Amino acid sequence: MIKDFGKYAIMFAGLVLLQVLILNNIQFSGFVNPYVYILFIMLLPFTIPGYAILGLSFFLGLSIDIFSNTPGVHAGATVLLGFLRPGIADLISSREIIEKGNTPNMKQLGFASFLKYTIIAVFAHHLFLFYAEAFSFQGFFHTLLRTILSSVFSIVIILASQFIIFKN
Amino acid sequence: MRSLFRFLLRNYFLMMFLALEAISLVLIVSFNNYQRVTFFNSSNNFAGTVYEKFSSFDDYFSLSRTNARLAAENASLRKQLQLRMMLQEKYPVNRPDTVEAPAYVFTSAKVISNSVNKQFNYITLNKGSRQGIKQDMGIIDASGVVGVITNVSPNYSTGLSLLNKRFSISAKITKNNYSGALVWDGEHYNSADLKEIPFHVIVNVGDTVVTSANSGIFPEGIMIGIIKKFDVESGTNFYNIKVELSTNFNTLKFVEVVQNTKQTELKNLEKNNITE
Numbered sequence: 001m002i003k004d005f006g007k008y009a010i011m012f013a014g015l016v017l018l019q020v021l022i023l024n025n026i027q028f029s030g031f032v033n034p035y036v037y038i039l040f041i042m043l044l045p046f047t048i049p050g051y052a053i054l055g056l057s058f059f060l061g062l063s064i065d066i067f068s069n070t071p072g073v074h075a076g077a078t079v080l081l082g083f084l085r086p087g088i089a090d091l092i093s094s095r096e097i098i099e100k101g102n103t104p105n106m107k108q109l110g111f112a113s114f115l116k117y118t119i120i121a122v123f124a125h126h127l128f129l130f131y132a133e134a135f136s137f138q139g140f141f142h143t144l145l146r147t148i149l150s151s152v153f154s155i156v157i158i159l160a161s162q163f164i165i166f167k168n
Numbered sequence: 169m170r171s172l173f174r175f176l177l178r179n180y181f182l183m184m185f186l187a188l189e190a191i192s193l194v195l196i197v198s199f200n201n202y203q204r205v206t207f208f209n210s211s212n213n214f215a216g217t218v219y220e221k222f223s224s225f226d227d228y229f230s231l232s233r234t235n236a237r238l239a240a241e242n243a244s245l246r247k248q249l250q251l252r253m254m255l256q257e258k259y260p261v262n263r264p265d266t267v268e269a270p271a272y273v274f275t276s277a278k279v280i281s282n283s284v285n286k287q288f289n290y291i292t293l294n295k296g297s298r299q300g301i302k303q304d305m306g307i308i309d310a311s312g313v314v315g316v317i318t319n320v321s322p323n324y325s326t327g328l329s330l331l332n333k334r335f336s337i338s339a340k341i342t343k344n345n346y347s348g349a350l351v352w353d354g355e356h357y358n359s360a361d362l363k364e365i366p367f368h369v370i371v372n373v374g375d376t377v378v379t380s381a382n383s384g385i386f387p388e389g390i391m392i393g394i395i396k397k398f399d400v401e402s403g404t405n406f407y408n409i410k411v412e413l414s415t416n417f418n419t420l421k422f423v424e425v426v427q428n429t430k431q432t433e434l435k436n437l438e439k440n441n442i443t444e
Contacts, residue, residue: 020218021218032285033285033286050181050184051180051181054185058188058192067215067218067219068286068290069288069290070286070288071196071198072191072196073192075191075192076189076192079188079192083181083182133287134287135196142354142355
């Protein structure tokens with residue numbers, strides 16, 4: 001348990017720094033900005049209590065907000081993801097995997113299920129994020145396009161990271 | 169009352185979710201209204217330090233480009249200086265009064281964080297109130313207007329970039345001095361919209377757009393960009409003008425913060441007009 005705590009603390013700091021120092025500087029035609037830090041919420045163990053998911057989500061989102069001058073935007077989007085996560089996890093995995101106390105990573109779920117999990121989680125998060133950032137439905141389709149393009153990039157990076165970690 | 173508590177406890181996950189979303193919403197809305205919150209932005213010391221450390225590492229990769237740009241700026245300033253001196257020798261009467269302090273004071277600063285791909289982009293600089301940076305000062309670089317300072321901490325400051333849909337500056341077309349408001353279009357980091365230019369003004373593609381003296385934040389005549397295309401929307405009296413920005417926001421490194429030393433005087437004077 002203590003070992004896990006250390007592992008998650010390092011992952012938290014690592015993902016926040018990766019996001020604000022490197023990924024936020026990817027400036028590809030002004031449309032694409034992948035947000036990969038949500039991998040932290042996605043990889044929390046199945047058995048984690050609800051208040052911990054929501055609390056960590058809020059704290060993670062707020063950390064990103066402080067660096068990117070968008071108070072509340074990332075926090076709101078990540079809390080939404082934290083709220084939806086138990087539902088998505090139930091949807092894509094069987095009872096046995098959940099009860100064994102595993103984490104929903106690619107090794108446990110298999111590629112197809114993990115892909116489904118990633119697509120739903122990333123899209124839900126990004127949809128909230130980009131509309132909260134624009135804070136209006138003016139330019140609805142422009143925002144939608146930004147959401148979809150960035151989602152695709154985030155999904156690719158998340159999958160790639162799983163392949164690199166579990167390549168053996 | 170007890171059953172209410174029991175209900176809340178049973179649905180604590182939903183309740184906690186709603187509470188946290190409510191907090192987020194309050195943060196978003198209050199930031200939207202005032203464009204500033206006290207702590208949750210990157211001018212605070214912690215975020216500033218992280219950005220500065222990383223930026224000093226990142227600098228090594230752009231040294232040659234930055235050098236070339238500074239050299240070019242030096243050359244152009246030297247040319248201007250020479251021209252000025254030549255004019256003074258020719259027309260010695262025209263010598264400016266040195267007793268009066270100049271209205272605008274420039275402080276150089278380094279950009280330690282900057283974005284171009286959001287709807288509301290911000291910029292973080294490595295100087296703050298200890299170095300004399302204050303709110304509402306303008307930010308420019310060698311090629312043109314960059315933004316305006318909104319938050320200041322002792323050692324860092326953040327500002328609205330021109331690439332922020334909540335920011336608009338007063339701009340004019342050099343050729344005929346007609347002024348309008350320049351707002352970012354939210355789409356690409358090198359174009360913005362110039363609004364409120366009436367229909368009867370003659371506008372051409374390639375005309376220069378510079379800052380006007382109306383704002384009091386920027387000196388008059390700082391480059392903003394050139395007109396890329398324009399058209400007239402049916403049913404309005406104003407042009408739709410697209411301006412290609414002269415500042416490359418993607419490679420911003422060194423900027424200057426402009427202080428108008430006479431801004432308070434100007435503001436007080438203008439305030440009197442309203443109250444009377």
